[in-house]
Amino acid sequence: MISVLEFLARLAVWLFLAPLLPGIINKVKAWVAGRRGPPVLQLYYDLARLWRKGVVLSMLTSPGFIAGPAIAWVAVLAAALLLPLGPLGTSLSFRGDVILLIYLLALARFCTAWAALETGSAFEGMGAAREVSYAVLAEAAVITAVLTLSMQSGSVSLSAMLTPSAGPGAVLLAVGLFAVLLAENCRVPFDDPNTHLELTMIHEVMVLDHSGPPFAAVLHGAAMKLLLFSVLLVQAVLPVGELSVAAASGAMIGGVLLVTVAVGLTESLTARVAFRRVPLLLTTAFLLCVFALLIAWKGGAA
Amino acid sequence: MNPGVLLAAAGAAILISILGAFRAPRGWLATLLAGALAAAGAATWILTTGSAWEWRSAFLLGGQAVHLRLDGVSALFLALLAVVGGAAGAYSREYWADAAHSCSAPRGRAWWSALLLFIGLVLLSSNGLHFLIAWELFAVSAFFLITLDARRREVRAAGWLYLAASHTGTLALFAFFSLLATRTGNWDLGPMRNHTELAPLFWLALFGFGVKAGMFPLHIWLPSAHANAPSHVSAILSGVAIKMGIYGIVRFSGWMPVPDGAGWLVAGVGVVSAVLGVAFALGQHDLKRLLAYHSVENIGIILMGVGFALVAAEHGYPAWGALALAGGLLHVWNHGLFKALLFLGAGSVLHATGTREMSRLGGLWRAMPWTASLFALGAAAISGLPPLNGFVSEWLVYLGLFDAVNQPGAAVVGAIPAIVLLAVTGALALACFVKVCGVVFLGAPRSHDAEHAHECGGWMRGAMLVLAAGCVAIGLAPFVFWLAVHAAVAAWRGIWADAPMPESLATLGFVHMGLAASGVAGAAWLWWRAHRHGWARGLTWDCGYAAPTARMQYTAGSFAGIITEWFSWILLPERHEHRPTEEFPQHAEFEEHTPETVLERVIEPVARLVMWASGMARRLQHGRTHAYILYLILGLIAVAVMAVSWSR
Structure with a gap:
């Protein structure tokens, strides 16, 4: 009974807190630009409105156009549920769950790109191509970060890997993972979520043809993915599992807020890089993770 | 029922199916499926009980007693053979039907059964000589399946390339098995991990089986053969035939000592x-x-x-x-x-x-x-x-x-x-x-x-x-x-x-x-939610363009463009482009082709060199008798000089 309640609480955190993050980012951006900006809860209003709306489909799309966002959403939620939530711990932990998490995100990517190609639009094809291509480098960085954590803790399960801090390479790992977070969630400097020019977008251009409830699933999934990467980053760097419940909760909430504000600041203070430089940036993130790994291997473990 | 009975039944069914291939396509399929089922049963038996089945007979084949064995390793591959062979065989009934391919369809059925039989024999035989015979027959039946549609030039070319590559591998296996037989004194195969002196032979096996498995850079035959074979043949080639290379590597690295560092390689x-x-x-x-x-x-x-x-x-x-x-x-x-x-x-x-x-x-x-x-x-x-x-x-x-x-x-x-x-x-x-x-x-x-x-x-x-x-x-x-x-x-x-x-x-x-x-539940829910008032259908949003056409879609080449650019150092793509120039461009085109780098940049130049050298050597033979007499005299002098100089 307790475990069911706990699971529901965890589910609630992911489902109901996730849309808060884009709102905070937008507030930060507005604050830097000296505007008032949309309310923090704007995404909640948008989701509620989209959920009630009807749907317009392209004449070319198959049922996969609806199934794609649904499965992608389920995959992101499942990946999120595998992740321990600081003092709440995790409801399911097993050896190798971290690999499942990475591949669940890949499943979400497959479904999103599939749905994008449904429409036969050149722009959405372009976005899908960019998404799956840059993901190759992002995945290399993520698996290297995971290797670092695994080496640090001597384990292949998330709850054990995320309990201690990332050791002496923590700063490198934090910067590398932050870059991956920006790339995977299509934020500046990799992508601009606010742009209105289809030619220059990655993620937003893939969902141009979605509308109504499927679009709500896409937006909510994206918000959950952002929260997932923030939680992962905070727990990878801070020794959340070794703190008391209160301190851990504070560290978690503070850390996630810090990451969110940092995303907003990055977005306000830097410009999107040219597409041909995106691989360079991602390679840098990968190399940062490699250095963290080398420190964990040669320095930390000894 | 034990595995032996099931295997005998499978073998018999496949043999009968070869007979039925020409006259009774339905009978062919029925016996083929029955054989596959029996083989799958035998494999399941071995895999679930974890035992091994062994059968030595007094019957001599090529001077060697027949020795069959089915253990965990071979049963794993046998099960795959049965499933893919049966399913793709059923597929071919419609895909390569008599109506469309009146000449090659019966041939295809017969070779299909033969292929399954010989792969099965490779898996079962526990004697080096018989392994080689079955291996060769398996390679040849695959060749005839690849070239079922031999009227097309590229099919014949793919078939020949396959045959040449396959025999290069088989040559290494000939060396491997005969050296093994000379070192151990007999052709019998089985665990011999205490003979550490046999370890270097593993390199021969790795090359021979690696060609069949299609590991890089020995994969040169694989793309064209898989692409040009009929699809059910591609399925079994890729699903099972190349796995036989893996089988060989796993089998002999399990039975034989392996040189240090082989695992790394x-x-x-x-x-x-x-x-x-x-x-x-x-x-x-x-x-x-x-x-x-x-x-x-x-x-x-x-x-x-x-x-x-x-x-x-x-x-x-x-x-x-x-x-x-x-x-x-x-x-x-x-x-x-x-x-x-x-x-x-x-x-x-x-x-x-x-x-x-x-x-x-x-x-x-x-x-x-x-x-x-x-x-x-x-x-x-x-x-x-x-x-x-x-x-x-x-x-x-x-x-x-x-x-x-x-x-x-x-x-x-x-x-x-x-x-x-x-x-x-x-x-x-x-x-x-x-x-x-x-x-x-x-x-x-x-x-x-x-x-x-x-x-x-x-x-x-x-x-x-x-x-x-x-x-x-x-x-x-x-x-x-x-x-x-x-x-x-x-x-x-x-x-x-x-x-x-x-x-x-x-x-x-x-x-x-x-x-x-x-x-499934999420998709169904979203479907229901989106469809509750029905949906409107409209044009795809193309940046406000009102008449998008199919030609405006992203192509395969442009989709993969970002990544193929990263790998262009090995892919070496060949591009022909004609950019539009004037205000009213008359003609523009773009063409890109990714060659098989290893084959076209390494093997073919070497092959051309060999061909050129042999062409040069052929000039010596022109049919003029007086020149031949000159060769004889020159040869005699050379032999004489050698004899004189060595005798000192």
């Missing part, structure tokens, strides 16, 4: 094959050629598992070695299932549209919903996505490699890059299969042929359904199939037999079931 070749296989696949425009390169990739993943198992065996780490080997061997099954499914799907597309060029396809889901959804399932499985089977085997390999990293030892240095590159391979494969599915099945039809496609019939659909069911079953209940893989691991190294099933494998299975159920 196998694992290294595996990593290279995996990454470059998928890179070459991304550059392809031909649907079946693309799938063929993915075979190179997946062989790479299998070899990574096997290679690290060898490293573990050398350095004494049974725990993670068994995991890596189990992952590799399970991937043999998985790749056999989903690659056969994908080739059969590609065959349905070819059957319906008459083209393998992806740039001429598109929007096929409307006409071929079954093929499209089954192909999509296969694509998700080969990209290693949960909850399907491809993920389970890659997960086991990952687990083995992570454990290798977490135990101090020599393997850490190799396991780290292997893990990173395995992840990169997965992401690249995903990119490639998103491209294939999108370009072939989604969007708008790019040609008249694609617009007037039709769904395949019951036999073809049924065969694909069986293979797809296999992919789903292994994905959702991996713990059931662990038993089989464990039997193979135990047969490979007896002392690894007590490696327990990773407890998390069962958890993974349950998570997969939950994921599948919630995925």
Whole structure:
């Protein structure tokens, strides 16, 4: 009974807190630009409105156009549920769950790109191509970060890997993972979520043809993915599992807020890089993770 | 009933089916399926009980007594042979029907049965001579299957290339088995791990079997043979025939001592094959050629598992070695299932549209919903996505490699890059299969042929359904199939037999079931929610453009462009472009072709050199008698000079 309640609480955190993050980012951006900006809860209003709306489909799309966002959403939620939530711990932990998490995100990517190609639009094809291509480098960085954590803790399960801090390479790992977070969630400097020019977008251009409830699933999934990467980053760097419940909760909430504000600041203070430089940036993130790994291997473990 | 009876029944059924191939196609299929069922039964028996079946007969063949054996390793491959051979055989009933191929269809059926029989014999024979005979017959029957449609030039060329490459490998195997026989004194095969002096022979076996497996850079024959063979033949070539190379490597690395460092080489070749296989696949425009390169990739993943198992065996780490080997061997099954499914799907597309060029396809889901959804399932499985089977085997390999990293030892240095590159391979494969599915099945039809496609019939659909069911079953209940893989691991190294099933494998299975159920439920819910007031249909949003056409869609080449640019150092794409110039451009074109680098840049120049040298040598023979007399005199003088100078 307790475990069911706990699971529901965890589910609630992911489902109901996730849309808060884009709102905070937008507030930060507005604050830097000296505007008032949309309310923090704007995404909640948008989701509620989209959920009630009807749907317009392209004449070319198959049922996969609806199934794609649904499965992608389920995959992101499942990946999120595998992740321990600081003092709440995790409801399911097993050896190798971290690999499942990475591949669940890949499943979400497959479904999103599939749905994008449904429409036969050149722009959405372009976005899908960019998404799956840059993901190759992002995945290399993520698996290297995971290797670092695994080496640090001597384990292949998330709850054990995320309990201690990332050791002496923590700063490198934090910067590398932050870059991956920006790339995977299509934020500046990799992508601009606010742009209105289809030619220059990655993620937003893939969902141009979605509308109504499927679009709500896409937006909510994206918000959950952002929260997932923030939680992962905070727990990878801070020794959340070794703190008391209160301190851990504070560290978690503070850390996630810090990451969110940092995303907003990055977005306000830097410009999107040219597409041909995106691989360079991602390679840098990968190399940062490699250095963290080398420190964990040669320095930390000894 | 014991395995022997079942195997005898299988053999008899396949022999009868060869007779029925010409006159009674229905009888052929019935006996073939019966034989496959019996063989699958025998394999299941061995794999579930973990025992081995052995039969020595007094009957002499080529001066050697017949000695058959079925143990965990060979039963694993036999089960795959039975499933893929049966399913693709049923598929061929419609795909290569008598009505369309009155001449080659009966021949194709006979060679099909022969191929299954000889692969089966390779798996069973426990005598070097008989192994070689069966191996050669298997290679030859595959040749005749590849060249069923011998009227087309490129089919004949692909067939010859296959035959040449295959025999290069067989030559190495001849050397391997005869040296083995001279060193041990007889042709009998079996565990001989205490004869450490035999270790260097493993290199010969690795080369010979590696050519068949299509590991990089010995894969040169594979793309054209897979692309030009009839699709059911491509399915068994990729699903089973190249796995026989893996069988050879696993079999003889299990029975024989292995030289130090061989594991590293196998694992290294595996990593290279995996990454470059998928890179070459991304550059392809031909649907079946693309799938063929993915075979190179997946062989790479299998070899990574096997290679690290060898490293573990050398350095004494049974725990993670068994995991890596189990992952590799399970991937043999998985790749056999989903690659056969994908080739059969590609065959349905070819059957319906008459083209393998992806740039001429598109929007096929409307006409071929079954093929499209089954192909999509296969694509998700080969990209290693949960909850399907491809993920389970890659997960086991990952687990083995992570454990290798977490135990101090020599393997850490190799396991780290292997893990990173395995992840990169997965992401690249995903990119490639998103491209294939999108370009072939989604969007708008790019040609008249694609617009007037039709769904395949019951036999073809049924065969694909069986293979797809296999992919789903292994994905959702991996713990059931662990038993089989464990039997193979135990047969490979007896002392690894007590490696327990990773407890998390069962958890993974349950998570997969939950994921599948919630995925279906989520899709249904969203469908219901979106459809509750019906939906409006409109044009695709194309930046406000009012009349988008099919030609404006993203093509396969542009989709893969970013990644193929990264790999252009090895892909060496050939581009011909004519840019539009004036204000009213008259003519513009762009063409890109990715050559088979190893074949066209390495093997062919060398072959041309050899041909040139032999052409030069042929000038000596021109039919003029007086010149021949001169040769004789010169030869005599040379011999005399040699004799005189040596006698001093």
